[in-house]
Amino acid sequence: MALLINGLSGFSIPALDRGLQYGDGLFETIAVAAGEPCLWHRHRQRLERGCRRLKIEIPDGDILLEEVYREIDRRPRGVIKIVLTRGSGGRGYLPPQIQTPTRLVYFSEWPEYPAGLTRSGVRVRLCETRLGQNAALAGLKSLNRLEQILARAEWVDRDISEGLMRDTEGYLVEGTMSNLFVVDEAQLRTPDLGVCGVAGVMREVVMDQAARLGIPLSIEKLTMRDLASANGLFLSNSLIGIWPVREFDGEKYDPGRVPSALVDAVMDHGFRFG
């Protein structure tokens, strides 16, 4: 199955593309439900925010959406990935003055996660690989993902669905592919992403829905002790929506402690075009 590369059907990109040479770019992973790209405007806005921070030319949103639909090709369910790089050129690390970004849009099958994890919860481990702190890259879904790769390579047991990562100071930041939330008696807490981590689109949905439901939520630095004393934990990303944690690093958590109204609201609002 061919991909769309700058709007044209293809399979390959120039070897000198800065996306390959330096990881000089961004990406989005988008759920497709009922033939629609879910949370489209949020994904597009995050991509644009990333472009502004990396000074990559922002792609035309209408063209991008047209390409997304062309790749979906009326299939009801699946995943759209967008990769945007600064393109070729420049002298070494110096970006070229006139950029010709590379825009990759492609469809892939819906991942075969075991059914029912949103209710039953998942097993999660603690990764040894840390996240370096750098405010300049924090929050971005950039093409520099070696930390996540090294962390994800720490386990192969398919019964462990995710690994949590700490930053170099020891604060819990996120999963390798998901954001983290802690459920306490009265409120939700999620790690501050000011110095590292990826600011997930589904994380935004969780925060918005918590606000709508009147569930207090604070953004904080979270420690291992905060997780040990939590009533519940859950993860979010654009494909899973919410996964409660039923076990982290050998400790049991009750998936039922994640407010079911919140789970329902996120699973409902998180898989629509909008």
Add this chain to the structure above:
Amino acid sequence: MALLINGLSGFSIPALDRGLQYGDGLFETIAVAAGEPCLWHRHRQRLERGCRRLKIEIPDGDILLEEVYREIDRRPRGVIKIVLTRGSGGRGYLPPQIQTPTRLVYFSEWPEYPAGLTRSGVRVRLCETRLGQNAALAGLKSLNRLEQILARAEWVDRDISEGLMRDTEGYLVEGTMSNLFVVDEAQLRTPDLGVCGVAGVMREVVMDQAARLGIPLSIEKLTMRDLASANGLFLSNSLIGIWPVREFDGEKYDPGRVPSALVDAVMDHGFRFG
């Protein structure tokens, strides 16, 4: 001019290659002098050390060298770049169990740096962009280079040859494309690369030649104050050999304070096959 991609002439790589998708790979930039790849064994060894750390299959050294010569094609002077990625496959960040790495080898023209910089010295600025600390990636010449790109994008003045980068704690680590050395009365000092930075091949040559010449050299954490009180500063990389600094952040330094015996030895040993 075509590149060699896994030994075959070509211009492009699969769009799903993990090198593009995640920056999942390594590279080497090698000077070509008198038709030979300079410091070949050091470059090959660094690439292999990087492969071991990232658990990427090590390419056959003989095949790689044969490809390097094929790309040099008897041209006396130029640059060889090798890019090695984990190839395609895997589920998300999880590396595939059976890897088929992508090996890119290509020649480019010798960069037109102004003549005589090794004697006259260069102007250098201080970058605002910081280096995140992460021992898991420190020292590696990986394809995750967004920090260097953001730092290098801070200036366009062609009279400024390099920018120095601090880590998030404020220690001076390196230039965007070079390693840093401080010249004091009795000794040389160069930053510790235990938590960030790229361990340059020419940095090794500087350290070896300093040892051979009986010039003491220590590896330390270096502060802005250390630079302010230094007699001299210099930079190293595989293409420049040594560049003394004549101005850093508005302060003047005497390029003549860099021991000329060391400069001669590095420029002599650094541009030979070996």
